[in-house]
Amino acid sequence: MRDLVNKGYLLIISLILFLLLYSFNTYGWGPTAQISIVNNALHLLDKELSSNLKKLENEIRNGAGVTEDTLYELIPLSKADKIQAIESEINLLTHTKTKKIDAYFAFRLGVLGKLIAQFTSPLQNADKTIQTLYNMDVETKIDKINLKINPRQIVNPATYFGILQRQILSRDIILEQEYKNNIGYSGTASTTLPECVSISVNAVADVWFTVLSPTNVVPSVPEDSLRNYVLQGCIFFAKRGKPEETKNGINKFSELVSFTDDMYVKSGDVLMSYGMEELAIEQYRNAIILNPNRRDVARKIADYYVAKSEDLLKQKKLEDALELSKTATSVDPLHPNAERLRLEIEKAIKDRNTRYEQTKEALDRAEKLQTLSEQEAISGRIAEAIVLLREALAVYNDISEEFPMESQQKIRGIRKVNAKIQELKGQLLDTAKNFSGKYPNFNINSSLGEINKELTESILNEKIDESFKAGIQSLLDDVKGEILEIK
Numbered sequence: 001m002r003d004l005v006n007k008g009y010l011l012i013i014s015l016i017l018f019l020l021l022y023s024f025n026t027y028g029w030g031p032t033a034q035i036s037i038v039n040n041a042l043h044l045l046d047k048e049l050s051s052n053l054k055k056l057e058n059e060i061r062n063g064a065g066v067t068e069d070t071l072y073e074l075i076p077l078s079k080a081d082k083i084q085a086i087e088s089e090i091n092l093l094t095h096t097k098t099k100k101i102d103a104y105f106a107f108r109l110g111v112l113g114k115l116i117a118q119f120t121s122p123l124q125n126a127d128k129t130i131q132t133l134y135n136m137d138v139e140t141k142i143d144k145i146n147l148k149i150n151p152r153q154i155v156n157p158a159t160y161f162g163i164l165q166r167q168i169l170s171r172d173i174i175l176e177q178e179y180k181n182n183i184g185y186s187g188t189a190s191t192t193l194p195e196c197v198s199i200s201v202n203a204v205a206d207v208w209f210t211v212l213s214p215t216n217v218v219p220s221v222p223e224d225s226l227r228n229y230v231l232q233g234c235i236f237f238a239k240r241g242k243p244e245e246t247k248n249g250i251n252k253f254s255e256l257v258s259f260t261d262d263m264y265v266k267s268g269d270v271l272m273s274y275g276m277e278e279l280a281i282e283q284y285r286n287a288i289i290l291n292p293n294r295r296d297v298a299r300k301i302a303d304y305y306v307a308k309s310e311d312l313l314k315q316k317k318l319e320d321a322l323e324l325s326k327t328a329t330s331v332d333p334l335h336p337n338a339e340r341l342r343l344e345i346e347k348a349i350k351d352r353n354t355r356y357e358q359t360k361e362a363l364d365r366a367e368k369l370q371t372l373s374e375q376e377a378i379s380g381r382i383a384e385a386i387v388l389l390r391e392a393l394a395v396y397n398d399i400s401e402e403f404p405m406e407s408q409q410k411i412r413g414i415r416k417v418n419a420k421i422q423e424l425k426g427q428l429l430d431t432a433k434n435f436s437g438k439y440p441n442f443n444i445n446s447s448l449g450e451i452n453k454e455l456t457e458s459i460l461n462e463k464i465d466e467s468f469k470a471g472i473q474s475l476l477d478d479v480k481g482e483i484l485e486i487k
Helices: 002-023 031-049 053-064 068-074 082-096 103-119 128-139 157-180 188-212 223-240 243-256 261-273 277-290 295-314 318-331 338-378 382-398 404-436 444-460 466-486
Strands: none
Touching (some): 031 103, 053 103, 068 103, 082 103, 082 188, 082 223, 103 188, 103 223, 157 188, 223 243, 223 261, 243 277, 261 295, 277 295, 295 318, 318 338, 338 382, 382 404
């Protein structure tokens, strides 16, 4: 039983060590220590240079907090040769700096600071378990140490970091031995931590000082490095989601390096993936200007306009949809859907216009029926007037609500007709009561037939058509109940 428990403990300890090893970098300070080192260098250098770095603190910290994969993507050499990677990044940033530091440049300073912090950390070549245990101890102590600040100096990476590496490696032997002997942080690690952190902070500050120094000679930089810098910059700005800032950033990039059609396409793809569609289309169009044979790019543009046109079609914005479908067709005449969509929208517009004309005609017909009803009512033919109003009401009810203005006109017409019908029915009931006064022994049930007969004969003598007769008879049937209520 005891063996089983011991095996369980060993399994748990092994699992914890495994997780710890993979939660820290393969070398260098832990994540909290790296950001703390970069942050201290930022505050130090901001005072010495009177720069605007403090305003871009978040961007610098974000750069220091990138993942290892992102670090290698931004500074490819950092995987193979750290000193050469630092030197190439110094040259790149010195070449690309402007009087006013922008967010992307500050982010890249943070990334460079992370690389330097890692490269100047203790126990880089130690056993990974010892390295992880040391970094875990430092993570909880990093903000409680006093730094030793050196005067700033211009950095020659090969010489500068060669000296630092010898200092760091000489101490590593003692640190590694003490961790192996279970002395851990309580020995040399605790007494040398302020010095170790100070080395990293001063190194980051010195490299940034070298980059930002106005007296530093601007070096030449390979085109490939500049293009990678620009494309990574497009990704950076696109992620921030600010179109105006992104556009300004791209304009600045175009002053650093001549864009190729491939660069325009790649930047367009990045912008499109982050929802900056109009900016992306600008990049694609620039690519076609440089290389009119890029049918793949024309297809990207046409795909965008087709998708937008289809969305507008669903929203019933037909003219706008037609315009975009025509744009898609002009950009890529061979697009599989652009021409079909254009024809579909043109048909939809034609059908809609037909429905609109029918709606207008129906409204005119309803208004004419109301006018005829008024004339009948003035002539005393109230029953005929009501029948005409009912016909107008039927016309209104058949009108769809597709067209907003006409729909409002329909609603107003229905209200007016219903009100007039009620008014005329009241007059008709008054007429019925007058008829009843002609019969001395009036009984509403026995006399209603005679009233209806007299009323009907007086109406039918006017030579009206069959539909009118049916309408009037329906009206008399309706009125019967209301006459009974009066009784």
